[in-house]
Amino acid sequence: MPVLPLPEPYSFRLSTERLRTWGADLATLWHEEGVHRIIGGREVRIEEALGGVSVEPLTEEVEPVVRHLLGAPFDLGAFAAFAAAEPVLGPVVERLAGLRPLLLADPFEALVTSITAQQVSLFAATAVRNRLIERYGERADHAYAFPAPERLAAVEPAELVALGFSHRKAEYVVGLARLAPELDGLAALRDEEVKARLQAVRGLGEWTADWFLARHLGRPEAWPAGDLGVRKAVSAFYGDGRELSTEEVRAMSARFAPFQNLTVHYLLVAGRLP
DNA sequence: TACCAGGTAAAAA
């Protein structure tokens, strides 16, 4: 299988940890020790390889998508150098050497994924989202293509309620599907402008906008301070035995600049490891 | 059974 190289050190195992716990769904499938995704209408398999990952098939269309999916834009070297001077973060980064956070490939999918995860556990969110993907997505060998916005724009919200969405969330998803063509343009905007545009959409608040910056656009300074998991992880490492408030976590952003996004991911993974 | 889990908008105060 053709190899897509990634800068050393790279750990496929650590980088895909999220997919083996709560992060995988039918559109980003963890199957037989590899990642399966539909790219350009075809199922692509990504697995561990020396010096990077094996990708089958590795076409001109597939390569940039897989590079984005695997978080290739992150500058891990600069982050490690930064963290080395931090007494708490330093050992975390050293222990998780080679962790390159995965990114969500598609803006519409990223936002729908966030909507499903609002307020409920990630486990429950994945169960509901998989019913959505199964119902409206197209299946290849193993993975499904995430439902197209044109398809979801045409459904009655009541159909989504039958899949486990609240009435509110069902309206959010259908409304968002109608705006999907505008989402590609967000990549050209600065962080604050992206947040403002997203938060103007019904159903998308600051939490969702922050995760969009972090997990879809891979913006280095994204810092989802309001996220419960982030708050717990930051508190565990920096709270001195106490749960920090959203405002306290938000105020810590500057300390990790310009590596807030990587810091969040490393602390989250470190908090989940035994 | 009740409560919590990687929020948000709308109602009530």
Added chain:
DNA sequence: TTTTTACATGGT
């Protein structure tokens, strides 16, 4: 303007 409430699923 700020605070409170309803919401749906799945695990404990």
